[in-house]
Amino acid sequence: MSDRIRMTIDGREIAVEPGTTVAAALMMNGVHSFRESPNGDERGPLCGMGICFECRMTVNGASGVRTCNLLCADGMEVSTQ
Ligand code: FES
Numbered sequence: 001m002s003d004r005i006r007m008t009i010d011g012r013e014i015a016v017e018p019g020t021t022v023a024a025a026l027m028m029n030g031v032h033s034f035r036e037s038p039n040g041d042e043r044g045p046l047c048g049m050g051i052c053f054e055c056r057m058t059v060n061g062a063s064g065v066r067t068c069n070l071l072c073a074d075g076m077e078v079s080t081q
Contacts, residue, residue, distance in 0.1 A: 004016060004063070005018055005072045005073050005074050007073070007076040009029060010080060013043070020071070020072050021067065021068055021069060022072055023048070023067040023070075026045075031080075032044050034057050034081065036081070045071055048068045055067045055068045057078055058080075058081055060077055064065070064081075
């Protein structure tokens with residue numbers, strides 16, 4: 001579809017349907033480790049509804065953004081933390 005949203009994950013371009021959350025877009029594209037804990041453990045979405053903060057990523061340069069309740073937008077740049 002031509003109305004797909006284009007964005008990047010760690011510099012890799014992806015395209016998703018409108019209405020897709022960032023966390024869902026990442027998981028559909030094989031990204032399950034969103035960040036590392038202070039002791040190096042891989043972390044990823046847990047609750048999927050904005051409570052646990054495990055889905056935090058850097059979005060358009062802003063760190064600590066919860067991605068499970070953030071909709072994808074054209075040109076969005078997402079990076080693991
Ligand atoms: S997955 Fe829990 S706050 Fe996003």
